[in-house]
Amino acid sequence: MKNTGFSIAVLTDRRDDALRLRHPIDDLLPELEQRGANVETLQRTGHAGSYGRVFTDSSTIIYHVDQAALDDEAANDGSEALQRFVREVRAENAEIPVYLYGEQLTARRIPDDVLGEVAGVINAFEDTPSFVARLIQREANRYVERLAPPFFRALMHYANDGAYSWHTPGHSGGTAFLKSPVGTLFHDFFGENMLQADVCNAVEELGQLLDHTGPVAESEARAAETFGADHLYFVTNGTSTSNKIVWNSAVAPGDVVIVDRNCHKSILHAIMLTGAIPIYLKPTRNRAGIIGPIARAEFSPESIRDKIAAHPFIDDPDVTPRILTLTQSTYDGIVYNAEEIKRTLDGAIEVMHFDEAWLPHARFHELYRGMHAVDERLPRTTESLVYSTQSTHKLLAGLSQASQILVQNAENRQLDPNIFNEAYLMHTSTSPQYSIVASCDVSAEMMRGVGGHALVEETIMEAMEFRRAIIRIAEETENDDWWFSVWGPDTPAREGLADRAEWELTNDQHWHGFEHVDEGFTMLDPIKVTLMTPGLDTDGTFDRTGIPGLVLTKYLAEHDIVVEKTGLYSLFVLFTIGITKGRWNTLIAELHRFKRAYDRDAPLREVMPEFVAVHPLYNNFGLRELCDALHGAYRAGDFANLTTDVYLDEPEVAMLPSDAWAAMTTGRIEHVSLDELAGRITAVLLTPYPPGIPLLVPGERVTEGIVNYLRTEAELATRFPGFKGITHGLGTGEDGRITVACVRES
Numbered sequence: 001m002k003n004t005g006f007s008i009a010v011l012t013d014r015r016d017d018a019l020r021l022r023h024p025i026d027d028l029l030p031e032l033e034q035r036g037a038n039v040e041t042l043q044r045t046g047h048a049g050s051y052g053r054v055f056t057d058s059s060t061i062i063y064h065v066d067q068a069a070l071d072d073e074a075a076n077d078g079s080e081a082l083q084r085f086v087r088e089v090r091a092e093n094a095e096i097p098v099y100l101y102g103e104q105l106t107a108r109r110i111p112d113d114v115l116g117e118v119a120g121v122i123n124a125f126e127d128t129p130s131f132v133a134r135l136i137q138r139e140a141n142r143y144v145e146r147l148a149p150p151f152f153r154a155l156m157h158y159a160n161d162g163a164y165s166w167h168t169p170g171h172s173g174g175t176a177f178l179k180s181p182v183g184t185l186f187h188d189f190f191g192e193n194m195l196q197a198d199v200c201n202a203v204e205e206l207g208q209l210l211d212h213t214g215p216v217a218e219s220e221a222r223a224a225e226t227f228g229a230d231h232l233y234f235v236t237n238g239t240s241t242s243n244k245i246v247w248n249s250a251v252a253p254g255d256v257v258i259v260d261r262n263c264h265k266s267i268l269h270a271i272m273l274t275g276a277i278p279i280y281l282k283p284t285r286n287r288a289g290i291i292g293p294i295a296r297a298e299f300s301p302e303s304i305r306d307k308i309a310a311h312p313f314i315d316d317p318d319v320t321p322r323i324l325t326l327t328q329s330t331y332d333g334i335v336y337n338a339e340e341i342k343r344t345l346d347g348a349i350e351v352m353h354f355d356e357a358w359l360p361h362a363r364f365h366e367l368y369r370g371m372h373a374v375d376e377r378l379p380r381t382t383e384s385l386v387y388s389t390q391s392t393h394k395l396l397a398g399l400s401q402a403s404q405i406l407v408q409n410a411e412n413r414q415l416d417p418n419i420f421n422e423a424y425l426m427h428t429s430t431s432p433q434y435s436i437v438a439s440c441d442v443s444a445e446m447m448r449g450v451g452g453h454a455l456v457e458e459t460i461m462e463a464m465e466f467r468r469a470i471i472r473i474a475e476e477t478e479n480d481d482w483w484f485s486v487w488g489p490d491t492p493a494r495e496g497l498a499d500r501a502e503w504e505l506t507n508d509q510h511w512h513g514f515e516h517v518d519e520g521f522t523m524l525d526p527i528k529v530t531l532m533t534p535g536l537d538t539d540g541t542f543d544r545t546g547i548p549g550l551v552l553t554k555y556l557a558e559h560d561i562v563v564e565k566t567g568l569y570s571l572f573v574l575f576t577i578g579i580t581k582g583r584w585n586t587l588i589a590e591l592h593r594f595k596r597a598y599d600r601d602a603p604l605r606e607v608m609p610e611f612v613a614v615h616p617l618y619n620n621f622g623l624r625e626l627c628d629a630l631h632g633a634y635r636a637g638d639f640a641n642l643t644t645d646v647y648l649d650e651p652e653v654a655m656l657p658s659d660a661w662a663a664m665t666t667g668r669i670e671h672v673s674l675d676e677l678a679g680r681i682t683a684v685l686l687t688p689y690p691p692g693i694p695l696l697v698p699g700e701r702v703t704e705g706i707v708n709y710l711r712t713e714a715e716l717a718t719r720f721p722g723f724k725g726i727t728h729g730l731g732t733g734e735d736g737r738i739t740v741a742c743v744r745e746s
Contacts, residue, residue, distance in 0.1 A: 003251045006059035006144055007038040008136065024124035025064065025101070044081075051348075057166045059140035062122075065102035079111055086117050092454040095146070097139045149445040150218035152438045153207050157325070159196040166710035168200045168431065176432035199436055200230025209234065209432050210425060212417075216437065216537070223444035226452070227363055228376040229388075229406035231415055233424060234440040236432045239357040239403040242389035244273065246405060247323065249423035250351045250385075251276050253658070255322035256314060258304060262291050262327050262693055263683055264355060268657065272698065275658040277314055279307045279321070285644050286513030287540025288568045289691060290332045290487065290530065293505065296518035299341055301348040313656060324352040329358050329375065331565065331691065332487075332572070337521050339370040339378055346410075347383035358528070360390035360404075362575070364452035367460065367500055371523060374408045381410040395459075395527075395576045399439040442631075446577075455577045457497065463527040463575040464498055466584045470531070473588075484591060487511065487530035487538075487570065498526045513538025527575040535631050536569040540641045546631035550723045552594060555623075558608050559590055567638055567691070598624050616723045630720055637712055646709040647693070651700040655743065656680045660698035663743045671731055671739040674714070678707045680742040686729040688713070696729075702740070714738055 010029065042054065044064070054061065065082065089098060097119035100110065105121050115121075115484060119139055122132055150155060165172045174195030177183030187195065199206070207214020212233070224232035235242045243266045251257060253275030261280040271278050281299070284292035297303055309317040326347060329335040338354060338376050345352060354373035362368035363375065370378065373388040380386075388406040392398035407415050446455065467486045474483040489502045491510055502523050505517040512524070535546015542691075546569060553566040556677060565572035573587070597607045601622035605612045612618050634640065655663075663669055664683040672680050679701055686696040686706070694705055710727065717724035731739045 005038075006057055006140070007040040008032055008060045008062065008140060009054045009058040010039060010062045010064065011040045011044045011054075012041060012064040024129070027129040028101075031129045033135065033582060035133060035137050039136065044085075054542065055089055055096065058096065059138055059144050060097045060099065060119075061089070062099045062101050062136070062739055065100050066104060067102050067104065075336070082114055083111050086114050090117050091450060094450045095143060097136075098118070099136065105333050131558060133276045133453070140293075149222055149441045151207065151441045152217040152219070152445075154215040155197050155434060155438050158199065158203060158205060159193060165199070167202045169198055171198070172193065173198075178614075185546075193433055197438070199434055200431060208432070209236070209437055210428060212421070215741070219441040219444070222448075223404065223441070224406070226444050226448045227374065227404075227406055229374050230409045231405075231407040233407075234437055235403040235404045235405060236401060236428070236436040236440075238393075238401045239389045239391040240264070240269075242403045242405045243267055243325075243353075244270050245420075245423050245427050246324075246351075246353050246387050246389060247274055247276075248272075248426055249324050249420045250353075254470055256308060256311075256319050258324040258349060260294065260325060260327045260355075262294075263325060263332060263553055264327065264357065265687060265692075265694060266696060267325050267355065268685055268697055272657045272661040275656070276322070277311065277656060278697070279304065279311060281326075284514050284516070285647060286538045287640055287644050288487075288513060288536055288538045289640065290513070290538070290570070291334070291691060291693065292512070292514040293330075293334050293336065293517060293522040294326075295516070296340075296521045299344055301345065304348070312653060321349045323353055323357060323633050324349045325353045328354040328356050329528070331357075331358065332530060335359065335362070335371045335523050335525050337370060337374075338373050340521065341374050342373075342381050342384070342386065346381040349384055351385045351387065352381070353387040353389070356388045357391040358394055359525070360392055361447075361456045361459070361527075361629055363393050364447055364459065365456040367498060367503075368525075372407045376408075380408055383410050383412055385410055385413055385415060389441055392440060397439065397443040397577060398448055401433075402436050402440045402443065404444070436643045446612060456567065459527050459575055459577050459579060460498055462579050462581065462584060463529055465581075466573075466575070466588075467526070469585075469588060482534050484534070485532045487532055488526065489525055511538070529573040529575060530567075530574055531562060531563075533569045533571070533572045535634075536640055540644065542631075542635040542638075542639075542640065545628060546635075547598065547627045548630045548634065548723070549622075551627055551630065554611055554722070555594055555597075556587075556590060557609050559593075561587055561590055565691070568634065568643065571730065594623075598627065601625060611722065617721060630723060633716060633719060637716075639712065639716070642709055642712060643688075646705050647696060649703045650706050651696055651703055651706075653699060654701050655699035657666040657698045660743055664698075664741060667677055668744050669741045670744050671733060673733060673737045673739050674707055677702050677710075677742070678704050680740075681744050681745065682729070683741045684729040686727065686740065688727045689725055699743075702742075703740070711736065720726050 032039050063085065086098065099120050099122055100118055101122045103124050105123055107115060128184040129429060132152045137544065146231065171177055173190055174187050177187040198392055201208055201210065207216035209216050212220060220232050220234055224230065235245065243264065247270035251274040257271065257278050259278050259280055262283045281294045283294045304321065308314055308319065326336065328338060342352060356373060359372055362372035373386055386408040390404050390406065392404055393400050393402040409415060430506045467488060470484055470486050470492060474485060477483045489509065503526055505512055505524065506519055507517055533547040533549055535543050535548065549566045549568055549570050553563055553571060556563060563571045564574045601624040604618045604621045604623060604626060609622055660681060660683050669683045681699060681701055682696045683698050685694045685698065687694045696702060713725065713727065729740060731741065733739045
């Protein structure tokens with residue numbers, strides 16, 4: 001058997017009386033090894049989950065049946081253990097061959113539900129070890145050969161074929177790197193497989209990503225089936241590009257579009273590129289800086305019609321909006337009832353686009369039923385075409401920039417693939433990175449069948465256990481002491497999965513901090529975990545002392561833990577299908593160490609030496625002293641409420657975004673300092689990080705509140721170097737002052 005890195009797992013029993021079967025096993029294992037198999041012998045345990053990666057990196061499982069336990073009808077331990085093992089294997093992997101190995105094993109002794117799930121039964125001494133090894137080898141090979149989906153299989157075949165390359169890329173399968181010392185370093189780091197698989201679209205046997213032919217098309221069709229879509233397209237430059245493809249396929253200059261004001265900046269870029277006229281739906285916020293949902297009423301056709309009638313650049317108040325784009329879920333994990341929105345707006349908007357960059361997992365678990373855009377198990381729309389754009393690299397197993405576009409046809413309207421592909425060609429490189437394409441293919445295949453449900457359920461379970469651990473530690477902490485909290489329902493310290501009702505936002509809950517939410521309309525995705533630090537309540541009330549999120553983030557980064565996003569007094573911890581118990585327990589252990597360092601006011605030069613080396617100003621600071629100083633500054637300036645209120649302003653729309661962008665590209669702009677900024681028309685997106693949501697879109701006038709925010713942010717950055725956020729769109733003048741590019745007005 002070709003050595004693929006997969007092992008044949010042999011699970012033996014702990015019982016001493018099973019030792020009488022060791023002799024035939026000892027004869028079988030060498031026969032398997034002689035045929036090139038990696039054989040791993042493991043002691044059986046009472047829980048299939050104890051076997052770790054056995055279900056994923058084995059090509060076959062040989063289960064050594066304890067005959068004595070099967071014969072013990074009173075105890076029935078053997079049958080129950082066998083049934084439980086097979087059931088748990090099949091819950092994660094429906095295809096891996098499982099063989100039962102023992103003596104005198106027959107259908108009279110083996111439970112029927114087990115016999116229906118195994119590949120075969122092997123009785124010691126009936127067949128020769130050589131014959132049994134060949135049988136197992138054959139099935140193991142077949143299993144491994146069937147694993148790879150079409151494109152990845154074709155790519156592996158091409159890379160392993162050893163053919164000379166006479167096409168781009170110029171490194172020719174990695175050979176060019178070996179002609180230089182630094183290139184050799186690169187070659188050794190990434191490995192020959194990746195470099196041999198880095199080919200151009202001239203390789204016909206791999207098909208064409210741009211034309212969706214060959215193995216690429218086969219894999220896209222297979223992924224569409226997996227995700228329940230009518231069409232699915234792989235995208236290699238992230239969901240930023242997927243969003244622009246959808247928009248360029250559907251939106252023309254002057255079209256009225258409905259957009260979540262909380263949208264990703266790629267949607268705003270699409271507005272500028274297409275020349276559309278945007279109508280914004282406004283989300284709520286709590287005073288801790290967490291973005292909440294858009295009210296249900298804003299999605300009504302009547303509300304949208306009122307907004308259209310009030311817009312200064314729309315002449316026809318009866319125009320049908322071309323597209324709706326909704327952020328589903330938000331960065332902080334708020335998920336909308338997609339089915340309700342589709343029912344409400346079906347026919348009132350021509351195209352509904354759900355930006356599900358953070359929600360590709362929802363299709364595969366019942367917790368999210370009705371809360372994602374494309375689901376063939378539920379009724380489709382009648383008139384409106386539905387798109388979902390998903391970042392498979394965010395929560396699934398795609399490489400960075402791996403993305404996909406899902407399309408669901410309406411009953412009376414279908415996608416025109418030829419027209420759609422013209423937009424696809426506009427935004428896709430003619431030299432796509434095939435390793436990203438392969439990761440799109442593989443990440444979709446991983447979610448197929450029972451595997452997808454198992455992966456998502458495990459992720460939810462790990463997130464729930466982390467949440468419960470944080471809550472339990474807080475409950476066990478002395479009354480006069482402190483600990484961290486998690487944003488979400490006060491989940492009781494119990495076993496099991498999340499209950500959907502617990503995670504739906506309601507007005508009688510206080511944990512979310514939103515002034516009003518609509519019952520049955522939104523939920524919090526439990527795998528999006530916001531860790532709250534002491535110092536600020538969700539209503540904007542500052543405590544006497546506090547731990548700003550930026551301090552904890554920089555401490556954790558110096559101790560090899562990097563979080564996804566940082567708020568004023570929060571950290572966003574993302575649970576993906578790649579999370580492990582070891583990883584989140586390590587985070588909790590480091591939080592304990594931070595607490596001890598804070599409590600004793602440990603010198604920063606001791607606990608954050610790399611940070612102090614860059615910022616020697618803090619050499620004599622203690623950790624608690626730094627937290628007190630930064631917290632005091634936030635509290636004195638009421639910075640939490642300032643950062644919330646600045647998003648609640650309604651800026652004046654002075655120009656269309658595309659016109660403001662055109663002013664910048666043609667030089668009709670000037671760089672304006674903060675002192676003169678109020679009232680000017682911005683030509684750029686003004687986007688603070690965190691939270692990464694634009695304050696202003698090109699064509700809008702700058703408010704006094706925004707100027708005040710920018711000035712306060714600059715003052716804090718001067719007082720506390722190393723602890724400032726980043727605002728995209730700001731420039732620096734020759735005199736060192738902060739500037740913003742604004743449209744020159746006559």
